[in-house]
Amino acid sequence: MSAIDNLDAPGALNTKSVSLKERWWYIMDTWKVGIIPLPLFILAGVLIAIDCLGGKLPSDIVVMVATLAFFGFACGEFGKRLPIVGKLGAAAICATFIPSALVYYGLLPDSVVESTIKFYKSTNILYLYICCIIVGSIMSMNRQVLIQGFLRIFFPMLCGEIVGMIVGMGAGLALGLEPFQIFFFIILPIMAGGVGEGAIPLSIGYATLLHMDQGVALGRILPMVMLGSLTAIIIAGCLNQLGKRYPHLTGEGQLIPNSNSRDDKIANLSGAFTGKTDVTTLASGVLLAVLLYMLGMLGHELIGLPAPVGMLFIAVLVKLTHGVSPRILEGSQVVYKFFQTSVTYPVLFAVGVAITPWQELVNAFTLTNLLVIISTVSALVVTGFFVGKKIGMHPIDVAIVSCCQSGQGGTGDVAILTAGNRMSLMPFAQIATRIGGAINVSIALLVLGNFLI
Secondary structure, eight states, X not given: OOSOOOTTSTTOOXXXXXXXXXXXXXXXXXXXXXXXXXXXXXXXXXXXHHHHHTTOOOOSHHHHHHHHHHHHHHHHHHHXXXXXXXXXXHHHHHHHHHHHHHHHTTOSOHHHHHHHHHHHHHHOHHHHHHHHHHHHHHHTSOHHHHHHXXXXXXHHHHHHHHHHHHHHHHHHHHXXXXXXXXXXXXXXXXXXXXIIIIIHHHHHHHHHHTTOOHHHHHHHHHHHHHHHHHHHHHHHHHHHHHHHHOGGGOOSSOSSTTOOOGGGGGGOTTSOOOSOOOHHHHHHHHHHHHHHHHHHXXXXXXXXXXXXHHHHHHHHHHHHTTOSOHHHHHHHHHHHHHHHHHTHHHHHHHHHHHHOOHHHHHHTOOHHHHXXXXXXXXXXXXXXXXXXXXXXXXXXXXXXXXXXXXXXXXXXXXXXXXXXXXXXXXXXXXXXIIIHHHHHHHHHXXXXXXXXX
């Protein structure tokens, strides 16, 4: 259970006929904040407070696991319990942006902020999360989905970007904005693939080609990236609710209908575990993800391909060639499930504290910017929905992948897929975000340098 339940609720333990020990066990097992039993949640809060009052919160992994879990699941639980929007992705939004606001307004203890930033930057915990999610979801996918999904997903992505750019330009022109400003400083940043692979290369290119300071360029680009990602998170949450109301429109994380193949039933994410996964198999699943990511890093050094994308292609190759045994496939699935349920909100909290600037988001929160951004992202997603449906894919799942084209890099993908409850789509999200973003940035800077200046 993910909420704090009432002992007096229907089906609750009959407290008159059980011992104190059993009552305590019942509380431990049923009263939860996120996945954390309420007594342990309270204990974590007390211990963190004691460290903060002492003036220093250690940034080692032992203390930070408890700290990130405490704050991450608290923010996520708060978002889930909000009326109406709690079902539309508010948990992921709150886990990311509440910490950012708390940091900006000085409401989060300095020791928590300093330790979180130090831990996030020194461990690259986000990349461990992404590699385990990507490898786990690929190894858990049946081969037919993998082949057909990757072959088909590019067409709705391309159509979505074209329609999104046209609609965004039309909205901006109707609002009286300059075409150059609309495309290069609003629409393109939205589809640039996040911060590291999108906003920063764009700002460097603009600084060189437009003879402006890189910091100024980044300050204009970054808020659009964040607002685009925020819009995509909300839309993904709405799509998840649409899927619950109209189940025939979604595959619940599967892009292709009727795609189960005999040799891959063990890898079906919606199926039950065999129960035979032991500790060594689980460890092998983690090690497989880490080693594939290291191969991706090697590919980045050799040919410049982003490490997560290189890892993704290698994982697909391993899956298609039956490079690992069914037991390790199931180990990867368990790793995927663990990170999805236990690490998502702590990671989003760390992202909110360490790399999400609240003031820049607020400064860009103007009516004209919002209208252009909402128009662009909505058109992109709606196009993905209908094009995906037309070519025989589950439209809601395709639309959620399309949301990731407007995501804030890897962190945006995590938040969007969490809001959409489709974490198994992470491999396709990475394609949409990183490869799509890199292509957009490269073409835009090429056009800017050779034709417009």
